[in-house]
Each structure stands twice: as C-alpha cells, then as structure tokens.
Amino acid sequence: MEAIGKAGLQLIYEKGYEAMSLRHLATEVGIQVGSLYNHISTKQDLLFGLLRKHMENLLESLDKALIPAGDPHQKLQTFVAFHVRYHIARKREVFICYSELRSLDPENYEVIVAMRRAYEERLIAILKDGLAQGRFSVADPQVAAYGILAMLTGVCTWFRPKGRLSAEDVATLYTGMVLDAVGDKTPRAASLPGEA
Amino acid sequence: MEAIGKAGLQLIYEKGYEAMSLRHLATEVGIQVGSLYNHISTKQDLLFGLLRKHMENLLESLDKALIPAGDPHQKLQTFVAFHVRYHIARKREVFICYSELRSLDPENYEVIVAMRRAYEERLIAILKDGLAQGRFSVADPQVAAYGILAMLTGVCTWFRPKGRLSAEDVATLYTGMVLDAVGDKTPRAASLPGEA
Amino acid sequence: MEAIGKAGLQLIYEKGYEAMSLRHLATEVGIQVGSLYNHISTKQDLLFGLLRKHMENLLESLDKALIPAGDPHQKLQTFVAFHVRYHIARKREVFICYSELRSLDPENYEVIVAMRRAYEERLIAILKDGLAQGRFSVADPQVAAYGILAMLTGVCTWFRPKGRLSAEDVATLYTGMVLDAVGDKTPRAASLPGEA
Amino acid sequence: MEAIGKAGLQLIYEKGYEAMSLRHLATEVGIQVGSLYNHISTKQDLLFGLLRKHMENLLESLDKALIPAGDPHQKLQTFVAFHVRYHIARKREVFICYSELRSLDPENYEVIVAMRRAYEERLIAILKDGLAQGRFSVADPQVAAYGILAMLTGVCTWFRPKGRLSAEDVATLYTGMVLDAVGDKTPRAASLPGEA
DNA sequence: CATGAATGAGGTTTCATTCAT
C-alpha cells in the first residue's frame, strides 16, 4: 500500500522516527499493526525506503533540470531555483532526510550520505567551473556551497504557502542573493528560467 | 551531579532524546538507573533543563555582547560574530535546541520557543533599526533575518575545529557576507570587534 | 502435495514443532503461506498426521516382520533386528515421535501414545512368552523391555551411515547383547534372519 | 531470584523451551514479565545458564565420586551407580540437556556440547583402560559407551519414585547388566560401593 | 545518596489462520 509510505512520511516528519510507533502508523492507515508487515519488512526499512526514494528523485530531478543550462551562470541560477522550489514542495522529505540520518543503520546511512554528497558535489562543481572560467569570485567553493545550501534549505523551516511571498518569489529573491554572494559577473534581468 | 547534565547533553546530541534511554545515561555516568532520580525529576525535565539553561545563557551572552555596540552597523557586526562564535563553541546545545523542540511537553515547548523568538527578535530589531536609519536596504527584515540565521547556524553542521578555517576566519567571512546581504552602507575595514 | 509432508518432517526434526513456522515451511515448499491451507487443515494436524502415519507404518511393518517367527527366541531376534533397522532408516520420524509428543493436543496425544504402548506391548509379550516357556530368565519383563528399547533406540542418536559399522553390523551386535541380557537359552549362530 | 531458575527448569521440562513463554514463567514466579529482566538477560541466557550449571555440577560430582575408585572395575561400577542415581535425582535437568540442545545459540551450543563430550570421555576412558588391562572385553569402547549411556539415561523416562523399584535397586541392577555387557572379569558380590 | 527489584505500559516483530480474488 502506498498509504503506508504517505502516512509514515507524515508521522516521521511530525514526531520523528524514534517517537513514531508502528501502532500509531497502523492506526493512521486503518489496519492492524501486524498487517503492516505485509508491506514493509522492518521499521528501519520503511525509513530507509522513504529516504532513498527521496534522494533518487532529488538527484534525477536536478539532473533533468540542469540539462538545458549552458554556462555556470545559467547552471547556478537553475540550481538555486530548482533547490528552492523542490524544498518548498517536498519539505517533509527534505526535513527527515536531514533529521533522521542518525536513525539509519550504518549500511543504510552510508547509502544515503553518499547520495547527499553527490547532490552537494553538483553545486560545488558548478562553483568551481564558474571560478575556472573567471565568472565567479568565491574564496572557497566548498564552504560557499555549504553556506548556500544552508540558506536555501532553511526555507523549509519558515516558508508558509499562504504567506506574503510565493514560492516563486522566494526562488527569485534567493537566486539574486546567491548570484551576488558568489560574485557572479553576468548582467542580470529579473526573470527566472522556467517562468513564463 | 553536574556529570548527568553533561552526559545527557552528549547522548541527546548523539542519539536524540527519544532514542536515549535513562539506562544508557546512568551507565555513562556510572550509577544505577534508579539513582538518577536523586538528581533529576523526570527525563522530560532533564531535556527541558538543558534547553532552558542554554537559551538563558545564549540571550544573556548576546545582550552582554551587544552593550558596547552603538549604531546598527556595529550591532549587526557584533551579532553575527557573536552568533558564529557561540554556535561553534556550543554546537551540541544549539543542535538539540533545534532538533528536540518537538520532544518537549507543550508547556515546556512554549517556554523555549518564546526564548528563541526573543533571540530572533534581537536580530530583526537591528535590521529594522538600520532600515529606519537608512543604513541598510533590505526588502523584508523578517525573512532576511531567517535567511541570515539559517546560513550562520549552518556552521554547526560543517565546521570542524581542525579544518582549514578557524572559528574567527568564519566569523569574519560571514560578517562580510551578511553586511553585504543587507546592503550595509558603512565603509568597512577587515578587522572585527573583539579581536586584537 | 506430498512435498509438504516431507519438508514438514525435515523442519520439525531440525527445529522442533514449536520453532518451525508455517512461513518457513511454505518457503521450503516454494509456495505462499496461505496456500498451505489448501493441503493441510492446521499446523497441529500436520504434526499429528506425520506421527500417526509413522506409528501405523511401524506397527504394520513389525507385525509383517514377525509373521515368519515361531518361538520366542526367533521372535525376539526378529524384533531387535527390525527395530534397529527401522530406527536407522527412519530416524527423523522416530525422533519427532519421541520429542514432539508434548506438542500434541490431548486427544491426538492419546492416540499416538496408545499406538506406542501397543508397540511396546509386542516386546513385553515376547518376553513374557519366553519367560512362560522357560526360554528366557528376566526379573521384570516390563522394565527389561524399557531398558532394551532405550538401548536400541539410542542408535538414532549416534549412528552414522558412513561410520565404521553398517546398519546390519549394529543389528547383529545388538541382537546378541539383548539375547544375552534376557538370559536366552537357545544356542546361537552368528547369522541373522533376513540376511543373505 | 533463585525461584526463576527453579520455575524455568520446570516449565522448560514440561513444555519445552520454545513453548514456554516468559509471561508464563513470570506468572509462575509471581512477578510481572518485565521484572524477569532484573534477573536474567535474555530467555536464551536463562536456558544456557540452566544447562551450564547442570553440566558443571554433573562433571564435578562425577569426578568427586570417582576419586576413591581404583581399578577399572571399581571405576565402571562407580560410574554406573553415579549416573543412575544422578539421572534419577535430576531427571529434569538431564532431560532438557538432551532435548533443548537445538534451542541453544551456536556459541552456547558449542560450550554445552563440549562439556557433554567431556562426560562421555570419562566413560570411554574407563572402558579403554579396562580393555588395556585385560579386565574388559568390548569390541568398540566408543559405541559401547554410547549404548551404555543410552540405556542408563533411559531411566529418566520410565523411573517412578513410588514404583516397585527404588533408585538403589535400579542402580544395582544396571551396574550388574553393564559389567556383564563389557565382559568384566572381576568376581562380584551383590553390594554396591556407597551402600551400607 | 545509591541500590536492586518491581511495575505497567508499550515497543517491534512473528505467528497461525482466514478469505476474497
């Protein structure tokens, strides 16, 4: 049942993996606790499955989004807009993928962390590329990448769908800030790729 | 025993509040689990005590640090440097103060969140003040504050004491970035307040 | 499916009735657990069926083997050789028929125990017969029978098909020992009935 | 609590290790199931503890009993009498030490089986000794030992304290049978060592 | 102030069995 994944995601997001009991999850789904085991193998595998699916989707979507982007300027612009939109749309997956890393068994932990590293490397590569081409001026691409990711990801915490700003507003705003932060030298218009 | 607080902090940081058992804590401290109750009243109170102490210390230290600062420029500079230094020095307290909010009983939750709001308000007030005095140019002080806090706090995640950069390097670097980000108009030198 | 009986016998022999799960059995047979119930009615009935079939076969085979035997001497000789051969050939059935008696429901227990008693009575009757005819000299036919059965049945535990002794060697050896033990007065040759 | 070991022994004897639930055991002892864990670490350890204690006691007692015995004749006489008496007195320990071997975790299994082998070796050594001194005539000391042990141990199954024969009767009776079986050449009186 | 034993609730998981498809 897909319902188990959905309810599990919600409950882990709300209470945390340790604090979510399978009893609770089963009740939410509307079955007995034992019946869960017709669909998952262990509680740990439920968590791992959610995180892996999320990371696979994240990487795939990023790579698809980056295809049309040509130069480092466009790539960074695309990355930031993608990250903000995706993290606003999937804030629960994103959140537990940070917060529940420590609840993963060692082997599972390695898998997820490797995927996260792959994602970070995409951004670092863009920064290094821009640096090599003389388009960006950034002291330390790795630390800069961490800073950018922290700022962007923070969006999950405070963004409210009905708030003053739309997701696109935030994407635009943050794109500008990031381009500034890396000393991007390309003259900019206001619009974003992917917008009408 | 102060050892209980110390070990509790470490264990909650490592495993999370739910995943830390009082048996584990007692073992770490070197006593039997029943003996813990001569020093704490409940597991919840152990958590609450740690978080409250942390927040009180954080607010007090911030206010003390801000005393000598005069104008918004100096205040922001001071705030950023203080925040970075403090979050690097107390990364465990800071981390659990974010991650274990949801483990707090409702009444305790309210207390801690109020203190966190007070801390954020310090920064928002500085930004608004600077805006009112025409020293900063920032579209939305609240959102700007959230962005700044996210970026700064991210330091807890990636900073390594033996890494390429010292805590002071990071403080300097981030101070510059933040002043840029809020459109600070004061001409700047390289040094930081509080340094030799 | 006959495969279920075979796999069930093996699993009960290896792990014991309580420790064998129908899931395990189904996996071994290559079907889903629910499908088992197209072939068996309950787990208990699987056990009971195995034990009853074993006991029926044992009694039938014994009676067939005893037909040609005439006097108590021949009968005892035949009984011992039959018992040893049969217990070596069907060690798994024999083993679970001892060890899983307690796993039987009360009514099923009575059935199997009655059949076991019938088997023991065959030996006791032979001893009593020999005693009445003055051919054996044994203090207590019942206790003697128990002792003989214990010694013979022990073969299941230690006999190895590729070991130093063949099943026939053991049969010969034990036949001699038992005849000695009951004070059999018939002069003996080395060969056994049923051998070439 | 020693009561846990006692009740555990009884329940494992009656129902088998797998079929005995800790709920049941706790009820028998008169505490809650969780309280059991103040005294045992796991169900497996309860079993292992019982078996190890039994085997240690068995080996120790045997060795003490054998001290006064001089020649192989006396040693065998002593061994048989000791074995019968001990197995009648501790039939439950003896029984589960055979029947629950397969319920032991691999490491625990190795420990217990090694001790059992040590016990068997005592008897084999006696037989070999007697053979070397020309006092016994036995074809295969190892197989003979297995046969003897099976017969003697069978006593657990059928002996009833209020039956026709006392434990001492059985010890006397079986000692004679075994000495006969190994072709002991020493002239015998009716009495047993250890009797008045 | 420490201990060891007790409690009762609750955790994850397994089980035999049923049944609609």
Added chain:
DNA sequence: CATGAATGAAACCTCATTCAT
C-alpha cells in the same frame, strides 16, 4: 489451487518511574 492482504493474539524485550532498604 495459488496469492496477497488482513486479523488478533502473543512473542521477547525495553522503558520511565517508584520505592524499600
């Protein structure tokens, strides 16, 4: 005749907490 999903009971075990000693 097989499947997959459901059930409800029960399994072992852990937990926070209490309390007499």
